[in-house]
Amino acid sequence: MLEAIKNKWEILEPIRKISKEEFEICPFDVSENLKPDSVLFFINDKNQKGILLKDDNLQTKLPKHGCSRLEIIRQNISIEGIENKFIKVTCLDESLNYAFSILLSRIIQLLIDGSSPSSATIDSVNELRKLLSRSRGPLPKEEEIIGLTGELIFLFSLVEKKQSLWKGWNGPFKASKDYTLSNIDVEFKASLQAGEPSITVNNLNQLEPVLGRSLYLFHSTLVKNPNGDISVPRLIKKIIEKIDDKDDFNNTLFAAGYSSEHEDLWDAFRFSVIEKSSYKVTNDFPRINQDSFINSSIPESITKIRYDIELNKLNKFKIENKSLIDLIYQSE
Known part of the structure; x- marks a missing residue:
């Protein structure tokens, strides 16, 4: 359209x-x-x-x-x-x-x-x-640009497998999980390389599996690189080359805060990928949830919970990136 x-x-x-x-x-x-x-x-x-x-x-x-x-x-x-x-x-x-x-x-x-x-x-x-x-200018905060970059990195891996798999992407619409397809949910995280790799969890439900569904975590470790080949516009072009529903994808990008009119500004934020890693969030995955509190009751005085998880302590939950892509492909 x-x-x-x-x-x-x-x-x-x-x-x-x-x-x-x-x-x-x-x-x-x-x-x-x-x-x-x-x-x-x-x-x-x-x-x-x-x-x-x-x-x-x-x-x-x-x-x-x-x-x-x-x-x-x-x-x-x-x-x-x-x-x-x-x-x-x-x-x-x-x-x-x-x-x-x-x-x-x-x-x-x-x-x-x-x-x-x-x-x-x-x-x-x-x-x-x-x-x-939701937009206060042509570009969002840097952490949001990094987050969108990580989401697009994963989506490109999906469309390389099958062009329609991007359609599970619903994070821009403030859904409970960033990606949902069939009985699989995926949370996307991305961060810059700095010391021990970690992710920030923004609420109690972000890493809480839904009953009857499998939850996975995908993390991209990036480093700023003025000559890097990774940026939001460059990833978008690579994805659009592979998919049929270009209008739907562009609409989702717009919901994510991206406008092609400011492509040059977005492209100034370039990165190289240091590592891509995937994890299966099981019942014993380290996280804070409602069960972490006495009688599973969160004190009324607590209105927001935000915490970090060190990724180098999650090796037992790590799976191959290809295995996650294959699981999504097989579940469609």
Whole structure:
């Protein structure tokens, strides 16, 4: 979908440069489930990109998105002498063009799935607002970049085995486990090489297996290297080359806080991999959980538990990385 959206902009952009019309419009007709001319892309005379959704239902209120860089209104627009009622969604800030394309892809997919124009707009804008509210700048903290790098290292190993295996990745959506497929869960950890290797556990449930499921831990030890061949954008490109559902993957990346518009900034964080290691989290795996407290009762005064585990003391739980990949492959 994102590629189709990009193609529409590439059609409109050269026309816009020489046009004096208020709108330059191009129909989006990539699916037989969309009625002809029900979805129109446009670039206005201020060079702002947008979408027109034909909608005769004037009763449904449009979302209050709370973003000064996005305009959503109902407007009657005459095209080739025929006036129609549209929902008009306009991106007012060029720096948000990538996020805007994500929004459009979601709106269009909901329309294809049968949603009304107003419902598709409301649901998509609400999703985008939640994602943008988590972002305070073009890049997250360094520890989050390192964490995403570790996740992508594992995902690349998966898609080398089978291209669809990345779909178990749900960490960006704040799921209880970073990766879930069939009866297997995996927690991802990554850290820079510094002294004794260790991981930080952020809550009591992170290393707690779910009943009837197997839990594994995958850890990447990285070292900063300006000439290294590992970075978030480089791993993304390698993964995208191997998978079919590129749009779904890009949407998940966006949820993780990644934007290709800032690819050069992300690529400045380069690493080399020192070690990749996998562990099976069994009942005797060292961790703090509810059973660690008297009567399995956590004192009310404790609101957050965060602790470190030294990896060099986990050798009895270590398994081959290939064995973990094979287990996931066989479980699908």
